Amino acid sequence: MSFFDSYDFTGESTAHLARLINNVNTGVWEYNTITKTAKWSKGFYAILGYQPGEIECSYQNFFENILYYQDKQPFLKATHYTGPAPAPVAQIRLLTKQQGYQWFESSVLKHDDDDGSFIYGVLNNINQYKIAEVKAAQADFRCGETGRIARLGGWDIDIASMTLNMSREVYNIFELYGDIKLSIEEAISFFEPAYRQTIAKAVDDAIKYCKPYDLEVQFKTAKNNIIWVRAKGIPVIDDFGRCVTVRGIFQDIDIIKRDGLSMQSSINLLDDKNKRLQNFAYIVSHNLRSHAGNLKFMVNLFEETKAEADKEEIFSHIKTISESLSATMGHLDEIVKIQSEIGKERKLVNFEAMFNNVMALLRTNIDAANVQITTDFDEVADINYIPAYLESIFQNLLTNAIKYKHPDRNPIINCYTRRDDNHIYLVFEDNGVGIDMKRYGDQLFGMYRTFHHNKDAKGIGLFITRNQVEALGGSIAVDSTVNVGTKFTVRLT
Amino acid sequence: MSAERKMVTACIIDDDDIFIYGFKKFMEIKGVFAEILNFSNGQEAIDYLKDPSYADKLPDVIFVDINMPVMDGWEFTHNFEELKSQMGKKVSLYAISSSVDVNDINRAKKNPVIEDYILKPISETYIADIINSYQPGLRNAN
Structure with missing residues (x-):
């Protein structure tokens, strides 16, 4: 059988x-x-x-x-x-x-x-x-450990069924535990709104046009932690060139990315500072050169002039140049002082008290121009700041507002403080001549930049204000309409 | 007719009064036979050049400073370029500045409207030669 x-x-x-x-x-x-x-x-x-x-x-x-x-x-x-x-x-x-x-x-x-x-x-x-089997288990363990240490997981999308499979580590990054199966749309909804469209388009392009992608985007985990992730996808094609699977990695790069971003912002700060120093060097050289040039010019002229009356006039110009040179040196001192005072201790400064101080100093100018001033420091009454800086900021903004008052009306100045989640702002509004922002906006805080035909204009006040504000990590913004007025918003912290 | 020496009209645009004073005095001392117009910024000069009542008093040569309030040298150059074709005569333009900023120098050198970029302190002889070169006296002789 x-x-x-x-x-x-x-x-x-x-x-x-x-x-x-x-x-x-x-x-x-x-x-x-x-x-x-x-x-x-x-x-x-x-x-x-x-x-x-x-x-x-x-x-x-x-x-x-x-x-x-x-x-x-x-x-x-x-x-x-x-x-x-x-x-x-x-x-x-x-x-x-x-x-x-x-x-x-x-x-x-x-x-x-x-x-x-x-x-x-x-x-x-x-x-x-x-x-x-033992070797495979070991390899598997090693692979899992590598993924766990690198915070890196793998995933794939099967195109025929449009299903998403994710490795354990991907779930860990999602902070999803237990057996939860996510659809592609659900997985995408974990990305921060600003990046959702980008990631959806990248996945779509990978499926439709076999286009690989590698993105660094922000992501909100199931436990509401917002982290930076790297999402990389590569299409796998069949013999006809159609995408059958999208395979990819998903990595938590939050620490690296944040370090990188803070490094970048440090670089930007340094870059800005370098540019300012370079600009400063040019400006100083320009200003000193023009005085020195004039001095040489006048001395030559003095030597070649015979007429006694002319000589007298030339000498008066030489005196003027000498005074301008001293003034320029004074400006230089002020700018150097900003850098040397930056290390000084910050103190709790009362806005109201400081403002009254500065008003007392400028009393003559204020009265002469009939300035009407209103203040409101209720929202933020005090600030931890270098007192000398705040004094200088108030003084420059006030002087500026008086200097550029509108010829047809008495100046009205409105100064107040504001606060949002992270910052304290000082707002300073006037009804002066205003400035053509389109034409001069980018030069407003430049040194020796003057825009109006004003004999008192030196082009130093706002330059110093900006330097003081920025030296303490703040910023200054300006909004202005010609013949209506100007509004300075100083972010102090 | 006898050969008549015609007056050259030069124009200086600078917000620095001392410079303008020195400039005029030097031309006097150097014996440059020129009428000198002066403006303290680009806007004033443009207003003059545009005004039809001054059409017969246009300058032959303009020296413009770069850093000025209201309208600086660059903006003046731009406006001047647009006016140039409507002006009844050839007017030459020179930039005069104490800026050693390479950006300024290159920008001036690249601009075909600007004949030359003259660095302050100026050489009085060079300026005198420029003005004299516009002296049409010899060519005008009948």
């Missing part, structure tokens, strides 16, 4: 089967629970590396000497299994003659025979697979 006619081996085929059992590379054993005797097939010896009969064939020998002590429990459990068939398979380690312990798979069949109770078992060497 053929193997295919029946699954049961009966009659003559038993002898055939016995031969088979003795020749296959599998260990077969039989144990009589009544007589406590064991039988091992040739293959049993062979898989352990022995010749038949080379070692004692007994349950005791097997259990005590060959079976690894830690695998006794799983072996017994499988052997004495009483539940419904099939009996479970145990993976156990057995001591071989020359290769130490190796992994085997043990399957057991209990058979209650007329002669007594028999247990049959089969052993197969699975060492190769087991080692591969």
Whole structure:
């Protein structure tokens, strides 16, 4: 009879089967629970590396000497299994003659025979697979650990079903725990609104046009933490060039990105400062040159002039130049002072008190120009600032407002403080001549920049104000309409 | 007719009164035969050049400072360029400044409207030569 006619081996085929059992590379054993005797097939010896009969064939020998002590429990459990068939398979380690312990798979069949109770078992060497499995598990662990340490996970989108699969680490970055399956749209909704469209378009382009992407964007986790992430996707195409899968990585780069951003902002600050210094050097050189040039010019003229009256006039100009030079040196001192005072201690300064101080200093000018001043420092009454700076800021803004008052009306000045979440602002409004912002806006705070035909204009006040404000990390903005007035908004902190 | 020496009209635009004073005095001393117009900023000069009543008193040569209030030298140059074709005569333009900023120098050199960029302190002889070169006396001789 053929193997295919029946699954049961009966009659003559038993002898055939016995031969088979003795020749296959599998260990077969039989144990009589009544007589406590064991039988091992040739293959049993062979898989352990022995010749038949080379070692004692007994349950005791097997259990005590060959079976690894830690695998006794799983072996017994499988052997004495009483539940419904099939009996479970145990993976156990057995001591071989020359290769130490190796992994085997043990399957057991209990058979209650007329002669007594028999247990049959089969052993197969699975060492190769087991080692591969251990290695794979190790690699997997290492990979998982790498991902965990790098805060980096993998994901893919199957285009046919439009389903998104994400690795454990991606879920960790999402701060989503438990079995939650996200749709593509749901995953995209985790990105911050400002970047949502970018990421949606990138995914769309990857699917439609096989365009890879690599983005650094902001993301809000399930626990509402806003972090920077790197999202990179690469389309996988079929033979027709169609995108079948988008595969990618997802990494939490928050720390790196924030460091980078703060570095960039430091660089920008330094860059600004460098530009200001460069600009300052040009301006000073220009100003000193023009005085020095004039001085040389006048001295030459003085030498070449015969008329006594002319000489007198020339000398008066030389005196003027000398005074201008002193004034320029004074400006230089003031600017250098800004830098040297920056280290001075900040103190709690009261806006109202400081403003009254400055008003007292400028009393003559204020009265002469009939200036009407209103202040409101209720919203922010005090500030931690360098007192000399605040005094100088008030003084320059007030002087500026009086100097550029409108010829047809008395000056009205309105000064108040404002606060938002992070900053304190000082607002200074006037109804003066105003300035054409389109034409001069970018030069307004430049040194020696004057815009009106005003003999008092020196082009130094606003330059110093800006330098003081910026030296303490603030900024100054201006809004102005010609013939209506000017509004300075100084962000102090 | 006898050969008549015609007066050159020069124009100086600068907000520095001392410079203008010195400029005029020097031309006098150097014996430059010129009438000198002066303006303290670009706007005043443009207003003059645009005014039809001064059409017969246009300058032959203009010296313009770069840094000035109201209208600076660059803006003046720009406006001058637009006016140039409507003016009845050829008027040459020179920039005069104490700015050693390479940006200013290159900007002036690149502008075809500006004949030259003259750095302050000026050489009186160079200025006198420029003005004299516009002396049409010889060519005008009948």
